[in-house]
Amino acid sequence: SQTIHQWPATLVQPVGSPLSLECTVEGTSNPNLYWYRQAAGRGLQLLFYSVGIGQISSEVPQNLSASRPQDRQFILSSKKLLLSDSGFYLCAWGPAYEQYFGPGTRLTVT
Amino acid sequence: GEDVEQSLFLSVREGDSSVINCTYTDSSSTYLYWYKQEPGAGLQLLTYIFSNMDMKQDQRLTVLLNKKDKHLSLRIADTQTGDSAIYFCAEMRGRRALTFGSGTRLQVQP
Numbered sequence: 001s002q003t004i005h006q007w008p009a010t011l012v013q014p015v016g017s018p019l020s021l022e023c024t025v026e027g028t029s030n031p032n033l034y035w036y037r038q039a040a041g042r043g044l045q046l047l048f049y050s051v052g053i054g055q056i057s058s059e060v061p062q063n064l065s066a067s068r069p070q071d072r073q074f075i076l077s078s079k080k081l082l083l084s085d086s087g088f089y090l091c092a093w094g095p096a097y098e099q100y101f102g103p104g105t106r107l108t109v110t
Numbered sequence: 111g112e113d114v115e116q117s118l119f120l121s122v123r124e125g126d127s128s129v130i131n132c133t134y135t136d137s138s139s140t141y142l143y144w145y146k147q148e149p150g151a152g153l154q155l156l157t158y159i160f161s162n163m164d165m166k167q168d169q170r171l172t173v174l175l176n177k178k179d180k181h182l183s184l185r186i187a188d189t190q191t192g193d194s195a196i197y198f199c200a201e202m203r204g205r206r207a208l209t210f211g212s213g214t215r216l217q218v219q220p
Contacts, residue, residue, distance in 0.1 A: 034207060041212075042212055042213075043114075043198060043210035043211050043212040043213055044153075044198070044200075044208070044210040045210075046207045046208065046209075049207050059207070090152055090153065092153075097140070097141050097158070097160075097202065098155065098158065099143075099155065099208060100155060101145075101152040101153040101154070101155075102152055103151065103152045104151070104152045106150075
C-alpha cells in the first residue's frame with residue numbers, strides 16, 4: 001500500500017531564515033505530487049504540483065520554491081521566510097484523479 | 111469570490127443524518143471530492159464523484175451532484191461523534207490540481 005510522509009511535523013522559524021520541508025511517497029512510482037498551504041480557518045491553496053522528476057508548476061507567485069530531485073520526493077523551500085508564510089503545509093500524491101494527503105507540517109514564522 | 115463555496119458550520123445530534131452542501135462555479139469540473147479533516151491532521155479522502163454521475167453511495171455516505179445547478183452535497187447517515195470534523199468540498203479541473211472550498215465544520219452533539 002502507498003504511504004506519504006512529511007517532516008518535520010511542526011516548525012518554528014524566525015523571519016528571514018531558510019526553509020526546507022520534505023515529502024516522500026512509498027509504494028508507488030511516478031506519482032503526481034502537490035504542495036498545498038492551509039491558512040488558519042481557511043481552505044487549501046495549491047502552491048506547486050509536479051508530474052515528474054524536475055517538472056514543477058507554480059500556481060501562486062511567492063517566495064517559495066519546490067523541487068523534485070527523485071521520483072517520490074518533493075521538497076518545498078524558501079531562502080527567506082516571511083511572517084505571511086505561517087500555515088499548515090500539506091503534501092499530496094495522486095495516481096490520476098485521486099489525491100491523498102500527508103499528515104502536514106505546521107509552520108510558525110516568528 | 112470563492113470558486114467553491116460551503117457553509118461554515120453544521121450542528122446535528124448523534125444518530126441523525128447530516129447534509130453538507132457545496133456549490134461550484136466551473137462547469138468544466140471533471141471530478142468533485144469530499145475530504146474530512148480532523149483537528150491537527152491532514153485531509154482524508156472520503157469519496158469523489160465523476161461529473162457525469164448524479165449520485166454515489168458508499169456505506170453511510172451519499173454524494174449527490176446536480177450539474178445544472180452546480181451543487182454538490184454529502185449526506186452522512188446515522189451521524190456519530192467520530193464524524194465531528196471539518197469537511198472540504200473540492201473540484202478538479204483540467205490541470206489535475208484541486209480547488210477547495212473553505213470547509214464546513216460539523217459538530218455532532220451526543
